[in-house]
Amino acid sequence: MIQYLQNNSDTVLAALRQHLYLALVPVLLGFVIALPVGYLGVRFPWLYHPLVNVCGVLYSIPSLALFVFLPVVLGTKILSPLNIIVALTIYTVALLARTVADGLRSVDKLVNEAATAMGYRRTRRLIDVELPVALPVILAGLRVATVANISLVSVGALIGIGGLGQLFTRGFQLFYLEPIIVGIVLSVLLAAVADLIIVLIQRAVTPWARA
Amino acid sequence: MNLSYLFDPANWDPSAAGGFPQLLLSHLWYVFLALLIGTVIALPIGLYIGHTGKGSFIAINAGNAGRSLPTLGLLMLMVTLLGLGLLPVLIALTVLVIPPILTSAYAGMRTLDRRVVDAAKGMGMRPWQVLTRVELPMALPVMMGGFRSAALQVVATATVAAAVGLGGLGRLLIDGLAVNDYSRVLAGAIVVAVLAVVLDLFLALVQRWVVSPGVSGRF
Numbered sequence: 479m480i481q482y483l484q485n486n487s488d489t490v491l492a493a494l495r496q497h498l499y500l501a502l503v504p505v506l507l508g509f510v511i512a513l514p515v516g517y518l519g520v521r522f523p524w525l526y527h528p529l530v531n532v533c534g535v536l537y538s539i540p541s542l543a544l545f546v547f548l549p550v551v552l553g554t555k556i557l558s559p560l561n562i563i564v565a566l567t568i569y570t571v572a573l574l575a576r577t578v579a580d581g582l583r584s585v586d587k588l589v590n591e592a593a594t595a596m597g598y599r600r601t602r603r604l605i606d607v608e609l610p611v612a613l614p615v616i617l618a619g620l621r622v623a624t625v626a627n628i629s630l631v632s633v634g635a636l637i638g639i640g641g642l643g644q645l646f647t648r649g650f651q652l653f654y655l656e657p658i659i660v661g662i663v664l665s666v667l668l669a670a671v672a673d674l675i676i677v678l679i680q681r682a683v684t685p686w687a688r689a
Numbered sequence: 690m691n692l693s694y695l696f697d698p699a700n701w702d703p704s705a706a707g708g709f710p711q712l713l714l715s716h717l718w719y720v721f722l723a724l725l726i727g728t729v730i731a732l733p734i735g736l737y738i739g740h741t742g743k744g745s746f747i748a749i750n751a752g753n754a755g756r757s758l759p760t761l762g763l764l765m766l767m768v769t770l771l772g773l774g775l776l777p778v779l780i781a782l783t784v785l786v787i788p789p790i791l792t793s794a795y796a797g798m799r800t801l802d803r804r805v806v807d808a809a810k811g812m813g814m815r816p817w818q819v820l821t822r823v824e825l826p827m828a829l830p831v832m833m834g835g836f837r838s839a840a841l842q843v844v845a846t847a848t849v850a851a852a853v854g855l856g857g858l859g860r861l862l863i864d865g866l867a868v869n870d871y872s873r874v875l876a877g878a879i880v881v882a883v884l885a886v887v888l889d890l891f892l893a894l895v896q897r898w899v900v901s902p903g904v905s906g907r908f
Binding site for chain 2: 534535537538539540541542543544546547550556622625626628629631632633635636637640642643645646647649650653654655658659661662665666669670673
């Protein structure tokens with residue numbers, strides 16, 4: 479195992495770098511898109527159930543199917559990393575839009591009324607009061623989305639771009655265990671580290687929750 | 690968008706090997722087997738941990754570990770270790786099914802109102818009766834949630850498993866890619882996506898049907 483890592487450190491590092499890129503860009507994009515989408519589901523209550531249902535349907539589409547379906551819809555090349563990024567962004571939005579909506583809905587009505595009574599307008603109240611209070615719920619969703627993305631990226635190896643997934647396909651083709659084990663361990667570690675970072679961010683930005 | 694493969698009647702012939710009906714059937718068979726074995730293993734453990742409260746760290750961490758395991762890596766590891774065939778793939782699928790079922794069984798048991806359990810004990814129910822008549826029915830909505838995400842997970846992973854030689858709908862994607870037949874790839878993607886959505890809707894209906902109206906609040 480050590481031998482394999484020494485001989486192939488360049489390949490493994492390149493795969494790791496691509497894996498990080500393919501997993502984390504969609505998390506950021508998805509988060510930015512999910513915030514307004516989730517808010518719409520709260521601002522207009524009749525939108526909430528359709529939103530939850532659409533998200534559920536999108537999330538249930540198997541990743542490989544989405545990976546090969548997107549090039550046809552987007553007109554991208556099948557080997558373009560954009561397919562993976564768009565697919566994972568869709569999953570992230572599907573997961574987070576609902577969490578954002580649920581988080582905002584969980585804000586105590588009395589807190590909102592107090593903020594309004596203190597003179598907060600709707601937008602200021604959303605940014606200064608509702609979002610911070612909903613943050614623990616939203617960040618919990620972000621953790622799930624990040625970990626899920628990191629493990630999903632490797633499926634992309636079947637269409638030629640999959641970060642650490644390429645180690646799986648290589649090992650499988652050569653009937654060689656080392657790359658597969660290295661890939662799995664690195665992927666799981668990456669997920670654990672990303673999860674830990676979000677937990678630390680959450681602790682830093684919600685000091686009132688640390689009792 | 691070239692849909693000729695999807696709408697070619699020859700591909701819908703139930704007797705044709707490699708046609709949609711046979712691939713769909715074998716796909717569902719793998720999903721069923723993995724869910725069955727996974728449930729038989731995970732449900733009792735989850736219920737035991739939830740009922741007794743012993744070993745709850747296992748149940749909590751199983752969910753996280755299961756989500757972070759890369760499915761393709763697990764499949765290829767199993768096949769490289771054990772050779773081609775149904776068994777290694779089935780092991781991989783089952784390993785992926787266990788965490789969501791175990792964790793949701795535990796979570797369902799833990800989140801129900803403990804006062805209800807105390808009341809059941811106070812009424813003189815035996816531990817077994819408390820489990821089967823109070824805890825299980827009340828934990829069912831959460832447990833079904835875990836079962837549904839497990840089912841979706843297997844449908845998706847069984848598709849990926851075509852890359853390591855398994856049959857099922859993934860064959861359309863993998864073989865289509867291999868021979869640059871995008872009409873076939875597209876047909877496979879659509880059928881798999883529809884299958885996943887329909888299966889989830891079906892399980893949602895099952896959930897409606899098995900959850901007691903007293904628990905779901907639909908009288």
